[in-house]
Amino acid sequence: MTGLLTEEILSCIGRQSDPQREIVTRRDIRKYAIATDNRQAKYLAGDVAPPLFHLHLFWDVVPLSELSPDGVSIDTLLPRFPLEKAMAGGLDITYHKPIKPGDWLTAARTLTDIYEKSGRSGPLIFYEVLMEVRNDEGALVVSERTTRILR
Amino acid sequence: MSLAPSVGLAIPERQHLCEVVQQMLYNASLWNGHRIHFDMPYATEVEGYSGLVVAGPLIGDWLHQVVDEWLGDAGMITGIEYSNRVAAFVGETVTAGGTVTAYDPESGEIRLEVYVKNDRDEVLAPGVVTARLDP
Numbered sequence: 001m002t003g004l005l006t007e008e009i010l011s012c013i014g015r016q017s018d019p020q021r022e023i024v025t026r027r028d029i030r031k032y033a034i035a036t037d038n039r040q041a042k043y044l045a046g047d048v049a050p051p052l053f054h055l056h057l058f059w060d061v062v063p064l065s066e067l068s069p070d071g072v073s074i075d076t077l078l079p080r081f082p083l084e085k086a087m088a089g090g091l092d093i094t095y096h097k098p099i100k101p102g103d104w105l106t107a108a109r110t111l112t113d114i115y116e117k118s119g120r121s122g123p124l125i126f127y128e129v130l131m132e133v134r135n136d137e138g139a140l141v142v143s144e145r146t147t148r149i150l151r
Numbered sequence: 152m153s154l155a156p157s158v159g160l161a162i163p164e165r166q167h168l169c170e171v172v173q174q175m176l177y178n179a180s181l182w183n184g185h186r187i188h189f190d191m192p193y194a195t196e197v198e199g200y201s202g203l204v205v206a207g208p209l210i211g212d213w214l215h216q217v218v219d220e221w222l223g224d225a226g227m228i229t230g231i232e233y234s235n236r237v238a239a240f241v242g243e244t245v246t247a248g249g250t251v252t253a254y255d256p257e258s259g260e261i262r263l264e265v266y267v268k269n270d271r272d273e274v275l276a277p278g279v280v281t282a283r284l285d286p
Contacts, residue, residue: 051219052208
């Protein structure tokens with residue numbers, strides 16, 4: 001343990017983004033299905049969304065002027081970390097209900113953990129973000145836990 | 152339901168050609184402007200990649216699809232755990248596949264180990280998918 005994580009950084013655990021509410025359209029499902037090389041008729045027709053469609057629905061739509069020079073949108077949920085080189089991370093997703101055209105869905109993201117480990121080539125910082133997608137009745141539709149590693 | 156899964160069963164593999172127009176449409180559909188996916192001089196000269204990088208979540212989508220196609224209307228995917236380990240580049244053909252590792256006929260719950268690999272047999276993304284077959 002090299003103590004890279006300051007009190008200030010650790011105090012960001014629990015931070016939440018503003019909930020984002022979006023409507024699912026047949027057109028968006030069709031575009032996503034085609035772009036992912038899908039070949040099942042129900043998705044290509046937009047009758048129901050394929051798994052992982054929530055990623056498309058809730059990717060941050062930011063103005064061009066707010067993208068970094070490499071074209072990436074800056075995740076305002078995260079503090080500035082002392083390590084910046086992103087390594088492979090992981091996803092853990094649970095699908096509770098199917099997503100269909102006309103559904104209004106709301107995503108809430110929480111920074112649930114930040115911790116440090118020593119890797120073979122130096123310290124690593126891990127952080128976890130939980131995204132919960134709910135319908136207008138408040139029922140969970142998708143929950144997704146992302147773990148990212150910085151070195 | 153005609154799937155008759157058994158532990159050890161390898162589901163049919165699916166190949167995907169990582170083609171440049173598809174990459175553009177995929178990233179546009181997300182609103183993903185990351186230059187490594189479409190700006191060749193940036194990807195190679197600034198970031199040091201050997202080509203345009205295939206978006207990580209698209210590989211993740213293919214992990215879902217190979218199981219979802221096999222399931223058809225017999226059930227649905229209930230969860231996945233996966234990570235992107237090795238990059239894929241535009242122009243490569245990658246292969247998705249999986250093996251059934253657990254099946255409970257009572258509940259219909261099924262578990263598969265899945266992968267997307269390149270033509271050098273490197274696993275780009277390993278994962279575990281859970282699904283439920285309809286009664």
